[in-house]
Amino acid sequence: MSNIVDPLVERIAVRVRAERERRGWTLNELAEASGVSRAMIHRIERGESSPTAVVLGKLSAAFRLSVSSLLALAEGEAHGSDGTAGVRRYGDATEWRDPDTGYRRRQITGPRFPAETAEIRLPAGAAVSYPAASFAFARQVVWVLDGRLTFHEGTTVHYLGPGDTVELGEPAPCTFANEGGAECRYVVIRAQADRP
Template sequence: MENVIDHLDNAIGENLRRQRLAQGLTLEALAEASGVSRAMISRIERGETSPTAQLLARLCAALGTSLSVFFAHTETPASPFRARDDQPVWRDPDTGYIRRSVSPPGTGSNVDLIEVEFPPGARVAFAPQTANAGITQHMWLFEGEMEMRVGDAEYQLLPGDCLFMPLMTGITFQNPGRTPARYAIVLERRAGS
């Protein structure tokens, strides 16, 4: 699995550079817009380091895109089928949570399926971002427990529970348990998002 994660880290760096250049942004301009240092952006683009989920979300916001749309652009050519061994896996270096992109790439569907394994005690908070307008997600918990904060509302999820949330709202994911939480994200983008 480490080779799969390393390969995706390189794809993330290449995609970040491609999107930055497509918008005519210098490293300095993206650093200023995102609050991420120029040196860190350069290291990510060269595949020397893996960005944390929070750092990558800040870069995506500065680029006017969402984290999920950003990951969709690191995909391989279109196919209606994706074997488990071909599903890109990314590990957040800060919390250790593992994100697997399950959906076949390039199908034109507005729905993405994502599998997540969230370590015990881990916490990730995403600030509200306008780039996520029109994107919603269902979180369906299979194992463990999760505490979610969506805007001002708080939820305690147990196996089998499902939570719907708009991504434009600030969201905090936290695993208060002693075992990993495993869940699916069913993400839907409004046409044109």
């Protein structure tokens, strides 16, 4: 087995631990708040396990943060040290891959931009679910670029094709599913809201 440590897994480990400690929570308290086992959280915080998209969704919901925030690149990477706008090259972007589904996520906007924007590539046959709490205190739009996306928003199902968008309503459990035979590529745009 390789001893090479994935830098993104290390950054996720640091971020999860920092968010937990910032709240003064024990591992048990985070496990209770998120529904993720204490053992899994411990492995994530030690950089021994790359969390799945579902686990990240549960942790982000417990922290009242977005998944993008947990995967955010280091402050200032997309900006000059003086806070001015910067250029992000496609080849320089960090891409996170869900070890369970092959779902890939690349952050488009930097940490100082007022709306989080991420590009998602969902393989054929894959599905990723998030709890309703992942969508609290946020307004979110999903924009399909390529392929077909079956989006379950609570009990409502949206069938989306290239160019279609859906603006999420009140927080509800959501599932992003690719029931087609080709990869689906879509963009998620998320802005903070004052209330859930």
